[in-house]
Amino acid sequence: METLLPIAARAGALLKARSETVAVGESATGGLVAAALLAVPGASVYFLGGGVLYTRAARSTLFGIPVETLRSTPGASEAMAVLLAEGARTRLGAVWGLGEAGAAGPSGNSYGHHAGHGVFAVAGPVSRAGTIETGHGDRVGNMRRFSEALLQMLVACLEAAPPQK
Numbered sequence: 001m002e003t004l005l006p007i008a009a010r011a012g013a014l015l016k017a018r019s020e021t022v023a024v025g026e027s028a029t030g031g032l033v034a035a036a037l038l039a040v041p042g043a044s045v046y047f048l049g050g051g052v053l054y055t056r057a058a059r060s061t062l063f064g065i066p067v068e069t070l071r072s073t074p075g076a077s078e079a080m081a082v083l084l085a086e087g088a089r090t091r092l093g094a095v096w097g098l099g100e101a102g103a104a105g106p107s108g109n110s111y112g113h114h115a116g117h118g119v120f121a122v123a124g125p126v127s128r129a130g131t132i133e134t135g136h137g138d139r140v141g142n143m144r145r146f147s148e149a150l151l152q153m154l155v156a157c158l159e160a161a162p163p164q165k
Contacts, residue, residue: 004036012040023092024050025084063087081121105137118146
């Protein structure tokens with residue numbers, strides 16, 4: 001968690017300065033992104049909520065993503081991360097939505113990805129998606145690395161976003 005806190009603090013400071021909010025849809029990170037953002041004092045100003053959406057049922061029930069869309073979107077793809085980010089943003093009415101999925105390990109997933117495959121997305125005034133391949137099956141290490149990647153992407157998007165009006 002210590003590696004996540006400085007990135008989350010930067011994201012929190014940017015969100016506060018912009019008077020903007022964030023919501024999170026996580027999977028393989030197991031809630032580490034939300035925990036890091038909530039560890040920042042004053043998080044209640046910008047953090048609206050989120051969930052660990054580890055299954056199709058959770059993604060459909062909690063974020064309202066149609067089952068047909070989930071069936072046609074590979075589970076650990078950038079497209080899925082975008083669905084989760086948009087779902088978090090829309091469902092909770094946040095300015096920014098974060099989404100993440102992947103195969104933390106120690107083995108691969110049912111979608112054919114090797115352990116260490118992570119996808120993440122930010123939806124908001126600036127939207128991005130990305131993929132990471134750590135090349136190892138250290139489950140906790142991958143969860144941490146996926147979380148770092150998503151938080152770093154959030155900071156980059158906040159820094160790239162036009163000033164609020």
